[in-house]
Amino acid sequence: MIAEMSILAVLAIPLLGSVLTAAMTSPRKMEIVYLLSAVASLVAALWLAAEVATHGTVFWLDGFLYADSLSALMVLLTSFVYLVTAPYAVGYFRHDERYAEKDQIFGESNDAPTSRAKLRKYYALVPLFAFCMFLVAVSNNLGVMWVAVEGTTLASIFLVTFYARPTSLEAAWKYAILGGVGLSMALFGTVLTYYSAYQVLGGDSLSALNWSVLVDAAPRFGHPAMRLAFILVLLGYGTKAGLAPMHTWKPDAYSEAPIPVAILMATAVLNCSLYALARFYVLTSRCLGPGFASQLLVLFGLLTVGIAVPFILVQRNYRRLLAYSSIDHAGIMVLSLGFGGVLGPLGMLLHMTFHTITKPLLFFCAGNGQQHMGNDSLRKGPGGLLHVLPVSAPLFLLGALAVTGTPPFSMFQSEFMVLRAGFAAQQTGLVMLFAAFLVAIFCGLFYHVSQLVLGPSTGVPRGDSSRWKTYPAIGLAGIVVLLSFWLPAPLYSLVENAARILVVNP
Amino acid sequence: MNFWQDPQFGDRMITMMAALVLVLQIMMVAQRGLVTNIRAFGVQSFLLACIGVTIAYFNHAPHIYAAAALTLVFKAILLPLILERLVAKIEIRQEIEPFINIPISVLVSGLLTLLAYVVAESFHRPDEARGAASLGHNTLAVAIALFLIGFFMMINRRKALTQVLGLLCLENGILLAAISLTYGMPLIVEIGIFFDVLVAALLLAILIFRIRETFDSMDVSRLSRLKG
Numbered sequence: 001m002i003a004e005m006s007i008l009a010v011l012a013i014p015l016l017g018s019v020l021t022a023a024m025t026s027p028r029k030m031e032i033v034y035l036l037s038a039v040a041s042l043v044a045a046l047w048l049a050a051e052v053a054t055h056g057t058v059f060w061l062d063g064f065l066y067a068d069s070l071s072a073l074m075v076l077l078t079s080f081v082y083l084v085t086a087p088y089a090v091g092y093f094r095h096d097e098r099y100a101e102k103d104q105i106f107g108e109s110n111d112a113p114t115s116r117a118k119l120r121k122y123y124a125l126v127p128l129f130a131f132c133m134f135l136v137a138v139s140n141n142l143g144v145m146w147v148a149v150e151g152t153t154l155a156s157i158f159l160v161t162f163y164a165r166p167t168s169l170e171a172a173w174k175y176a177i178l179g180g181v182g183l184s185m186a187l188f189g190t191v192l193t194y195y196s197a198y199q200v201l202g203g204d205s206l207s208a209l210n211w212s213v214l215v216d217a218a219p220r221f222g223h224p225a226m227r228l229a230f231i232l233v234l235l236g237y238g239t240k241a242g243l244a245p246m247h248t249w250k251p252d253a254y255s256e257a258p259i260p261v262a263i264l265m266a267t268a269v270l271n272c273s274l275y276a277l278a279r280f281y282v283l284t285s286r287c288l289g290p291g292f293a294s295q296l297l298v299l300f301g302l303l304t305v306g307i308a309v310p311f312i313l314v315q316r317n318y319r320r321l322l323a324y325s326s327i328d329h330a331g332i333m334v335l336s337l338g339f340g341g342v343l344g345p346l347g348m349l350l351h352m353t354f355h356t357i358t359k360p361l362l363f364f365c366a367g368n369g370q371q372h373m374g375n376d377s378l379r380k381g382p383g384g385l386l387h388v389l390p391v392s393a394p395l396f397l398l399g400a401l402a403v404t405g406t407p408p409f410s411m412f413q414s415e416f417m418v419l420r421a422g423f424a425a426q427q428t429g430l431v432m433l434f435a436a437f438l439v440a441i442f443c444g445l446f447y448h449v450s451q452l453v454l455g456p457s458t459g460v461p462r463g464d465s466s467r468w469k470t471y472p473a474i475g476l477a478g479i480v481v482l483l484s485f486w487l488p489a490p491l492y493s494l495v496e497n498a499a500r501i502l503v504v505n506p
Numbered sequence: 507m508n509f510w511q512d513p514q515f516g517d518r519m520i521t522m523m524a525a526l527v528l529v530l531q532i533m534m535v536a537q538r539g540l541v542t543n544i545r546a547f548g549v550q551s552f553l554l555a556c557i558g559v560t561i562a563y564f565n566h567a568p569h570i571y572a573a574a575a576l577t578l579v580f581k582a583i584l585l586p587l588i589l590e591r592l593v594a595k596i597e598i599r600q601e602i603e604p605f606i607n608i609p610i611s612v613l614v615s616g617l618l619t620l621l622a623y624v625v626a627e628s629f630h631r632p633d634e635a636r637g638a639a640s641l642g643h644n645t646l647a648v649a650i651a652l653f654l655i656g657f658f659m660m661i662n663r664r665k666a667l668t669q670v671l672g673l674l675c676l677e678n679g680i681l682l683a684a685i686s687l688t689y690g691m692p693l694i695v696e697i698g699i700f701f702d703v704l705v706a707a708l709l710l711a712i713l714i715f716r717i718r719e720t721f722d723s724m725d726v727s728r729l730s731r732l733k734g
Contacts, residue, residue, distance in 0.1 A: 143695030150702045157709050166720050170729040173666070173717060176710055180673050181660065187699070188653060188680045195687045209692060224628045252732040 003051040004060040007067055009044035010075055010134050013037055014082075018127035027097070027116060030123040031090045037127055038079075038086035041134075045079035048072050049494060057212075059140075066140035066212055069497035073349065074137035074275050076494070077356045078268040082130045084360050084476055088367075089126075089260035091468025093119055095371050121158060122258065129155040129264060136272040140210045142190050145276055146183070149240060152269055153179040159261040160253050171252035178239060178249045186236025186276070192229035193283065196221040211279055218286035230284040230293055233277065234300065240273035243300050243334060244307040247327045251311075254323035255376065259367035262319070266326040266363065267356045274333055274352070278345075278502055281337060285504035294338045294425075301335030302430060304328070305437045312444035318366050319376045321448055325362075325403060328441055329355045335434065336418040337502065343421035345502035349495050351414035358402045358411060358480050364473040365389075365396035369452075372463035378448055383455030391464045393453045395477050400449040402480050404442040410484045516564035520686065523557050524648040527682065528619065531655050531675060535615050535662075538602050543671060544589045550678060551581035557645075558685050567689045576700045577681065585674065585707055592667065592711050596718045604662045611662060615655050622651035645686035652679030666714045666724045670707065677703055 017037030021030045051058055052072040059066055067075070097115055132151035139145045153176070160172040194209055200220045201208050239246040254262045284293040308328035315321040329351070336348035368389060370376040385393040402409040415438065422431035464470055509515045530550045534543050558574030561567065604611055626647035656676030660669050684691050691699075718724050 141692070141695065143691055144698060147695070147698035147702055150706070154702070154705050154709060157713065161713075161716070167731050169713070169717050169720055170732055173713060173726065173729055174732075176706075176713060177660075177669060177673070180706060180710075181657070181676070184653075184673070184676050184680060187677075188683065191680060191684045191687065191691065194684075194691060198688045209695065222629075228625070255732070 003055055003058045006044060006048040006051050007058060007060045007065050007138055010041070010048055010079075010138065011065075011131065013040045013044055014127040014131040014134065018124050018131065021120065021127065022124040024120070024123075025116065027093075027119050027123075030120060034123050034127070035086050035090065038083045041079040041130065042083045045072075045075045049076050049490075053490065053494065053497075059212075063140055063207060063210055063212060064144075065138050066210070067138050068501060069494055070275070070278070070349075070501045071137045073353070073494055073498045074271055075134055077271055077353060078130065078133045078137065081264060081268045081356060081360060082126075084472055085260040085263050087468055088364055088472040089122070089258075091466045091472075092259055092367060092371070093122065094468065095466060118162065122162065122261075125155055125159055126260070126264070129159070129261075130268075133268050133272050137275065140212055142193065142209050142211060142214070142279070145211075145279070146187055146190050149186070149237070149273060149276055150183050152272065153183065153240070156257075156261065156265065156269075160257045162258050162261070163256070165256070167252075168256040171249070171256040174249045175253045178246065182236045182239025182246060184236070185232045185239070189229040189232030189236055189280070192225045192232065193221075193280070196225035196229065196287075211283075214283055215286065218283045221283075221287045223288060226284055226287045227292065230280060230288075231296070233280045234296055237273045237277040237280075238300060238334075241270055241277065241330050241334070242304075242327050243330060244304040244327070247304065247307070247330075250327055251320040251323035254326070255317060255319040259363055259370075262322075263360045263363045266323070267359050270326065270330055271352055271356060274330070274337075274348075277334075278337060278348075282502060282504060285340075290340055290504050294340045297334050297338030298427070298430065299338075301331045301333075301338055302434060302437075304331030305335065305434060305441075306331075309437050309440045309444070312441050312448075315444070315448060316379050317376045318378055318448065318452060319370065321378070321445065322359075322362055322366060325441070325445060326359065328437075329359075329403075332415065332418060336421055339418070339421040339425045339427065340504065341421055341424045342499075342503055343417055343424055346496065346499040347414055347417035347421050348502075349499050350417060351411065353491070353495060354410045354414050354483070355403075357476070357483060358399065358409075361395060361399040361473060361476045361480060362403055364469070364476065365392040365399060368392040368464065368469055368473070369396070371469075373460070378452060383451055383453070384458045385453045386455075387457035388460045388462060389464045390462070391470045392473060395473050396449060397453050398477055399480070400445055402484070404445050405438065406442070408484050409480065410487070412484075513564050516560055519560050520557055521644050523553050523560070524645045524682070524686075527553050527557075527678075528648050528651055531652055532612060532615050532619075534671075534675070535611050535655065535659060536608055538608075540593060540602055540668065541590060543602065543668070544586050544593070547671060547674060547678075548582050548586035550675070551577055551585075554678060554681055554685075555582060557682070561685060561689060565689055569693045570685060570689060572693055573685060573696045576696065580700055580704050581674070581678070581681075584704070588707070588711060589667070589671070592714065596715060596724070602663060602665065602668050605664065606662055611658075614658060618654040618658060619647075619651040622649075622654055623647045625650055646683060649679045649683035649686070652676070652682060664725050664727050666710075666717055666726050669726065670710045670714070673710075674703075674707065 020033045024030050049072040057068045132148050135148035157172055157176050161168050200217050207213050242250040281293050305328055308324045311324045333348045333351055336344050405411040405415040527550055530546050534546045555574045555578040558570050562570035653676050656672050659672035
């Protein structure tokens with residue numbers, strides 16, 4: 001019974017936070033509730049992970065909700081991102097509030113009530129957004145999982161339009177329409193999966209869509225339906241994860257949303273959609289053998305990494321640069337899953353963990369730069385951010401090195417594991433191509449960031465005065481450095497157990 | 507045996523209504539009035555509800571009644587009303603301007619229907635030609651056709667509202683597949699899906715309203731400032 005309460009805690013805390021902030025008027029109180037819900041979520045996630053580590057799996061409500069190591073890892077990563085963005089968001093929006101009248105940040109009317117209503121929108125919608133992501137991870141029923149993924153889109157549409165600029169409306173429109181079409185494909189795929197299971201399991205009981213039931217029955221499913229189902233699910237959840245060629249909404253939405261929302265979308269939402277895809281990958285591979293699904297994943301993964309290369313090389317805005325970097329990492333994770341074997345899933349989940357921890361650092365520094373300079377262009381300024389932002393600028397450089405997989409940072413280890421998985425799958429040609437893409441992305445990203453950060457002083461007044469905005473970046477940088485030398489044993493065993501769920505024996 | 511107890515009669519009714527649904531879909535591609543288009547969508551959803559009731563009655567699957575009722579309330583009545591009010595409120599020109607002219611659009615829809623039949627054929631298993639399997643064959647083809655034509659409508663139209671209409675048609679196709687192939691998903695899933703579709707349509711309507719206010723147009727080909 002105690003173990004089941006951990007699932008309840010994970011779901012109830014953000015929901016409660018959302019309801020409470022929606023009923024408040026004072027921004028300071030909203031901040032407190034938001035911060036508390038973030039801390040409590042991480043505690044609940046750690047609790048769930050501990051329960052899963054002792055019991056293996058946790059069921060609640062007759063298996064309607066279900067957590068294994070993979071779910072626990074997703075919950076943990078989501079709550080980690082939710083927590084690190086929380087203090088930063090407070091500083092970020094206080095900065096906006098302070099400069100609202102001067103810079104017309106909130107559109108035409110910038111009086112106090114407008115900005116307060118805007119802030120309430122953020123502080124109420126983000127916990128709801130987090131709740132949907134937690135529900136994705138712990139719902140056993142594939143239909144409910146779909147509803148939760150759709151919920152993440154719905155909760156975030158109006159977070160993308162936060163600044164009410166024409167460009168942010170454009171970004172939100174693309175996001176909503178592409179997300180809607182993509183997810184309807186995923187729904188069709190879910191229906192077809194249910195159809196192929198229905199012929200085997202029969203009955204219309206609730207459990208016929210439960211992943212834990214389907215996974216045992218999968219070898220007996222009808223093949224044509226399952227094949228079509230996987231293609232639809234790959235296109236559907238792939239759109240949400242930003243796989244090429246359905247990635248076009250990503251740079252727009254990431255560059256228009258407020259920084260904390262962009263971080264949640266670039267890490268937690270990406271993880272959730274890949275998680276949903278991975279669940280279907282297991283079902284499909286058990287049904288059709290590992291070849292079919294793996295080949296599709298390798299194709300889409302490599303295409304995604306490849307398409308990010310030219311856009312990173314010629315990029316003009318650093319927030320869009322980060323979005324393309326996120327597209328690149330989505331491709332790496334899918335590619336790793338497609339390589340399969342024992343190393344493929346492990347590489348994917350390790351990469352996911354490291355990416356989730358490293359990426360927010362880059363967005364923090366980019367946000368500090370953008371708020372201080374007033375734009376996110378790589379071309380307008382002559383560089384020299386180092387003299388303007390003495391804290392954020394060097395961390396930006398560090399983050400750029402870490403995220404491109406430079407040794408000794410931890411993403412080097414996970415990318416190396418992806419390469420090894422590729423060699424183990426005897427895909428030498430593809431691995432060579434993949435390595436070439438990685439080198440090109442390293443050059444592009446590092447060139448742009450160093451152009452921005454290094455260089456002579458430009459006489460812009462110094463920034464980096466807000467503790468709310470610099471301390472989270474410093475703390476996260478500490479974790480990134482620490483993690484490159486020491487991976488805690490419980491975390492590694494969680495990742496390893498989660499990867500074992502995704503291993504499909506031929 | 508009376509005809510209303512004969513499952514064969516039920517099958518024929520369902521096939522006929524599914525055919526009507528497809529005809530309505532092609533009609534939406536073929537004509538220009540925006541309000542007519544919204545009403546055709548309402549009628550299509552009503553027919554889907556009827557198919558749901560028929561399946562529930564002949565196969566003794568009571569929970570499909572709930573799905574049919576939800577379809578009737580939300581998709582056949584509520585959504586068309588909301589969309590028509592939106593059309594009246596933003597005073598747009600009542601005409602759809604597709605990129606491809608109408609005769610060719612209809613031809614493309616026909617080809618997509620053919621493709622849907624080819625795909626559905628691969629699912630057909632004569633050895634299980636009873637109940638769900640035999641029913642599934644024709645309606646699955648119609649469902650896939652709705653899905654593909656809905657896609658085509660979204661690509662082919664430049665106004666925001668008509669794109670949303672395409673998305674809703676596409677979702678009707680999925681609904682048809684869900685209720686006819688498997689006698690409906692579990693009820694709680696259906697409720698979740700309906701709730702989501704309704705909220706999505708509302709949010710998109712709000713977004714359309716704001717796009718219209720900001721850009722003074724609903725032409726989404728003007729949303730092209732973000733590049734690269």
